[in-house]
Amino acid sequence: MHADPKGVLTGLHFIDGDHAACEGAIAAGCRFAAGYPITPSTEVVERFAARIPLVGGVFIQMEDEIASSIAILGAAWAGHKVMTVTSGPGLSLMMEHIGYAAMTETPCVFVDVQRGGPSTGLPTLPAQADMMQVRWGSHGDYNVIALSPNSPQECFDLMIKAFNLAELYRTPVFFMMDEVVGHMTERVAIPRPEDIEVVPRRWTSRKPGDYRAYEPGEDLVPEMVKAGDGFRVHITGLTHDERGYPAMNPQAQDKLVRRLVDKIRKNAHKLVDVRGENLEDADVVVISYGITSRIAAAAVEEARAAGRKVGHLRLVIVWPFPEPLVAELASRVKAFVVPELNLGQMVREVERVVAGKAQVVSVPHAGGTVHQVEDILAKILEVAK
Amino acid sequence: MRTEIRVGGLGGQGVILCGMIIGKAASIFDGKHATLIQAFGPEARGSAASAQVTVADEPIGYPYVRRPDVLVVMSPDAYTTFVPTLKEGGSLLYESDLVVPDKRLPTGAKVLGVPATRLAEELGRRLVMNIVMVGFFTATTKLISYEAARKAVLDSVPRGTEELNLKAFEAGFAYGQRLVSGEDSRVA
Numbered sequence: 192m193h194a195d196p197k198g199v200l201t202g203l204h205f206i207d208g209d210h211a212a213c214e215g216a217i218a219a220g221c222r223f224a225a226g227y228p229i230t231p232s233t234e235v236v237e238r239f240a241a242r243i244p245l246v247g248g249v250f251i252q253m254e255d256e257i258a259s260s261i262a263i264l265g266a267a268w269a270g271h272k273v274m275t276v277t278s279g280p281g282l283s284l285m286m287e288h289i290g291y292a293a294m295t296e297t298p299c300v301f302v303d304v305q306r307g308g309p310s311t312g313l314p315t316l317p318a319q320a321d322m323m324q325v326r327w328g329s330h331g332d333y334n335v336i337a338l339s340p341n342s343p344q345e346c347f348d349l350m351i352k353a354f355n356l357a358e359l360y361r362t363p364v365f366f367m368m369d370e371v372v373g374h375m376t377e378r379v380a381i382p383r384p385e386d387i388e389v390v391p392r393r394w395t396s397r398k399p400g401d402y403r404a405y406e407p408g409e410d411l412v413p414e415m416v417k418a419g420d421g422f423r424v425h426i427t428g429l430t431h432d433e434r435g436y437p438a439m440n441p442q443a444q445d446k447l448v449r450r451l452v453d454k455i456r457k458n459a460h461k462l463v464d465v466r467g468e469n470l471e472d473a474d475v476v477v478i479s480y481g482i483t484s485r486i487a488a489a490a491v492e493e494a495r496a497a498g499r500k501v502g503h504l505r506l507v508i509v510w511p512f513p514e515p516l517v518a519e520l521a522s523r524v525k526a527f528v529v530p531e532l533n534l535g536q537m538v539r540e541v542e543r544v545v546a547g548k549a550q551v552v553s554v555p556h557a558g559g560t561v562h563q564v565e566d567i568l569a570k571i572l573e574v575a576k
Numbered sequence: 577m578r579t580e581i582r583v584g585g586l587g588g589q590g591v592i593l594c595g596m597i598i599g600k601a602a603s604i605f606d607g608k609h610a611t612l613i614q615a616f617g618p619e620a621r622g623s624a625a626s627a628q629v630t631v632a633d634e635p636i637g638y639p640y641v642r643r644p645d646v647l648v649v650m651s652p653d654a655y656t657t658f659v660p661t662l663k664e665g666g667s668l669l670y671e672s673d674l675v676v677p678d679k680r681l682p683t684g685a686k687v688l689g690v691p692a693t694r695l696a697e698e699l700g701r702r703l704v705m706n707i708v709m710v711g712f713f714t715a716t717t718k719l720i721s722y723e724a725a726r727k728a729v730l731d732s733v734p735r736g737t738e739e740l741n742l743k744a745f746e747a748g749f750a751y752g753q754r755l756v757s758g759e760d761s762r763v764a
Binding site for chain 1: 596599600603604609610611612613614636637638639640
């Protein structure tokens with residue numbers, strides 16, 4: 192299915208990542224957003240609020256992030272593609288409803304323009320320190336998808352992918368920007384609507400009476416209906432059976448929760464999106480994501496110019512973590528270097544998957560700015576000796 | 577090639593828009609790569625404001641400006657804050673009624689002044705001094721083409737103000753051209 196032409200500003204733009212993310216959402220078909228302003232994410236919804244009435248959608252500024260995150264879930268069950276937009280402190284408040292979205296299998300996108308934390312932290316300065324929070328933040332077992340753009344152009348392109356994945360897997364999808372990517376202005380090329388592929392909701396073809404809200408298809412994802420279409424639907428955060436009704440027993444729990452995890456885990460091979468450079472001959476591989484990947488790329492280039500066999504693996508989809516790919520690299524490289532704007536989060540995933548087969552070196556940074564190219568280069572040269 | 581530009585001044589002078597137009601001219605209309613970063617903080621009218629623009633032939637990795645090749649200053653405070661970062665042999669473009677370049681300039685710096693506020697006032701509105709500066713920047717640095725800069729101005733200013741802003745652009749451009757043709761430039 193192609194994008195609705197009404198929402199697509201085809202052409203070249205010089206806009207920041209926040210604005211580009213908003214345009215990506217609209218192009219993807221998002222017609223409802225709720226949010227509460229928070230730096231450095233506010234511009235996403237500011238633009239959405241101005242643009243969406245012209246496209247035929249709704250923005251509501253809610254009283255807080257808790258309300259925003261539940262409002263979008265309601266709108267999703269009314270048939271809309273939805274998102275909310277926030278930064279760390281707001282994301283913390285949304286955790287309850289992230290779990291509810293996972294449990295009720297509500298397609299939705301959470302945009303997190305990361306800033307320095309914990310707590311109020313550094314409102315106007317970058318970090319990448321919410322990476323584990325989006326994976327594990329709400330209680331209970333579930334699985335998520337998270338993408339990490341490194342430019343305004345990718346804020347547009349990957350936002351469409353984020354919405355498409357939310358529809359395909361009926362799970363919360365996290366759009367992990369950071370302050371630099373959000374506030375940096377670059378050229379953004381918006382394609383023609385017929386060149387933008389959007390995934391529609393997986394509406395059921397069954398008739399009311401035949402339909403069971405949580406009966407999974409072959410890929411473990413159930414079909415959906417919307418309020419007002421005449422289907423009898425029960426949606427609850429309680430453990431439920433395939434009809435959607437509460438089922439308080441270990442068998443129902445195992446069946447449901449295992450499926451919530453497995454629908455991502457067993458489809459993980461379809462959810463690999465990485466950019467690899469010079470991996471073929473590499474002794475050392477730098478693994479990075481988001482804004483840090485741009486600094487890492489510059490460091491890798493300098494290291495190669497200095498004669499070191501260094502490759503670069505950039506994670507575009509960060510969750511699920513590309514385990515088989517990293518495991519394969521671990522069998523043939525000497526070391527991994529993992530720079531990130533936190534004191535060591537995704538490096539734990541690298542360590543877990545590498546499992547001692549190669550050296551893993553963290554290049555931590557507490558946030559507030561980006562790494563210097565020299566910091567990453569120094570670590571590369573140290574392990575590439 | 578990578579060129580780093582810092583534009584500094586006071587909130588309300590149009591510092592960010594000045595940087596925005598330079599970046600837009602380079603990336604949209606000249607087909608190069610450009611990254612604009614605005615200083616975010618408790619900025620308000622009258623306090624310090626600055627924009628960082630990187631222009632390059634290749635995609636830009638590191639996004640911040642560390643040692644600008646070109647420093648554009650519209651206030652004494654911006655001069656004081658940023659002149660220590662100007663690269664040796666770099667260019668200082670300054671509002672010559674507001675800023676007085678001094679010994680703090682790096683060696684070999686090119687120094688190019690323009691009374692942007694006064695030129696804007698002569699056109700009837702002081703508000704367009706930033707666009708005068710864009711014209712002056714275009715003529716003196718040649719980092720962006722005249723055509724691209726002109727289009728970027730038209731593409732960036734509010735509807736109904738195009739004529740005034742184009743006049744401001746032309747005034748700054750003409751002043752800059754006179755300067756670089758050798759009448760009045762000096763090297764620190």
